[in-house]
Amino acid sequence: MTTTYDADVVVIGSGALGSNAAYELAKQGRSVILLEAGSRIPRWKILENFRTSSRKANFNDPYPNEPWAHTSYDPEYLENTGSFDFRPGMLKLVGGTTWHWAAACWRYLPNDMKLKTLYGVGRDWPIDYDTLEPYYQRAEEALGVAGNGEEDQSGQGGKAWPPRSKGYPLPPDATTYMNQQLVKRLAPEGYHYIHEPNGRVTKPYDGRPACCGNNNCMPVCPIGAMYSGDMHATHAENAGAKLITEATAYKLEKGAGNKIVAVHYRKPDGSDVRLTARYFVVAAHGLETPKLLLMSDVANSSDQVGRNLMDHTGIGLLMIGDEPLWPGRGAVQQGGIFNWRDGDFRKQHSAVKHSMSNAVPNRTITERLLKQGVIGPELDERIRHDAARWIDVGTVFEMLPSPTNRVTPSDKKDALGIPMLRVNYDVDDYVKAGKEVAKKDYARFAKIFNAEVIEDESGWQNRDHIMGSVIMGSDPKDSVVNGDCRTHDHDNLFLATTGVIPASGVINPTLTGVALSIRIADTINKEI
């Protein structure tokens, strides 16, 4: 008997990871259906929403928050039970959360993937850097990454690292005046300030214009120079994939031989649809993917689905330095200090990354001055003075996976009757030890720049880098997917999410997620 399917592959989630997987599959002639819980919104509308918003510091605000597709800043939607309010900036629309990222596209280091072996903490990846390298290259080409391949990105001031088979697709943007000055002051003190590879094109590329410094990467690049997942959702459609919006997947259906046979989704009008396929790729975000698996009772023989949740939970330093540096010219970030990225210290405390914001700081500065009651000519003078000298350091820490840091479906239901999210999250001693190191750096930074410190005890901050929630490993007893991102329990179910990442390092995980997603597409293409 011949079985007929609605598609060769159903991809659930049209963010950067799902859309890249869908595109790679459609390009090879597979019939692909791409499901998206949210709507499709053109860039100009999001831009206008931003410009007319009174909450410009809230990066979710210009985006839709629908009763059937909530953003994560809706407290009704995301409930926290742990000591830390875990609240990443998650969006639901075609293209997903990369609509508002800063497009940092670092590769993990070979050592990041052998954390347990080398340093005796956390977990190893089940695959090594060399296996992933060709996919990093393809992901960089997909996203249009501009970078400096000559630097030691391990932060040790050594040879170019990690190894690359080819150069970056695009040259790096010119070093901002601010960063030139920062390097002059920091280098003699032993700090390696390096350029950040990023998905902002420096020349016209893939229909995108070169970045000209609109300085609004978060929450929306007005011109599409910065990569966002909607670009590959469109590429996937053009390659033949069918995109269905306002379609919330709520159940994966198991069949014979532990295969997934169908996905069920619900429309805002309450109607349900069942789709069958040979393969399923869940790319529904690092919090929503485990929720869907738990609701469906699939892929969880290890009891690790939703556990081991990691972010690069961080802290911040604000200060006013002694020379005009003028942040705000160019993209919102361009580099950072990576001295504590890798080394034997990882046996004792987390890796640490400091990056300097290059966002136009006028709003933060003006809010602060007005709180102090500064008005009159002094207000204009102080805005200019402080804006020229504003130094905003964001620090992130490497996390270790812990089974009690966890996302589960909530008892509360959304408008479709589908459970919302519940998160339990605490920061452990490994990170707290890293914070002590970061605070010593803060004291040195303040001294180097003869700075007036405004804030050096920010409390723990969200960094929106979700990892570990459907953790990757070689042992089916303690992990959800294998090194191919295939679920241990179901041969035809793959997870395309940064949630698979088992050792977090300190770098933004999206590029790695896209590389793994392209690799998933290659695996499925070979088998189907």
Add this chain to the structure above:
Amino acid sequence: MLVSAGLVAAAGALLPWARMAYAASPAQASPAELDAFLKLGQRLTGREHLPSDISARLFAALARGDRAFGEKVTGLVRAMDAAGITDMRRFKGSAVDNDAALKALAVSIVSGWYLGYTGTPVGLAVKDDTQFITYTGALMFEPTRDVTVIPTYARAGTDYWAAAPASIATD
């Protein structure tokens, strides 16, 4: 032309978008009150010219839920006159500066003009009491317009940021 906040409110009721918060004011300001508020804004911010439509929106936003707002504005104008504050260089240490209520009112008006919104933003939340007034008209961008951009807008081509700002020697 001056726009009555009452008319703004009436027109606003027809707008579908809740984000246009200036539409919801209960204030029924007269043209004279709005004119006085515009002149007060000019005096407090040290600007000879400010747009009357933005001033009317700011009046409506600040007056929301406060029927005595017009009277408070009149009181602030009188106090500024009495203290001889024709120029804000005379504000610091004045009787108005030393009166907590008057100072708070002055700061809230200046705040609306500079920030382009009223109220207090709440981070990582979907609701707060803020109301949008203006973006490109927010005065906080004026002191740095020659060096940086109003985010979302551009000033030059790729890599312009490598050169030192023209003003660097005097900044």
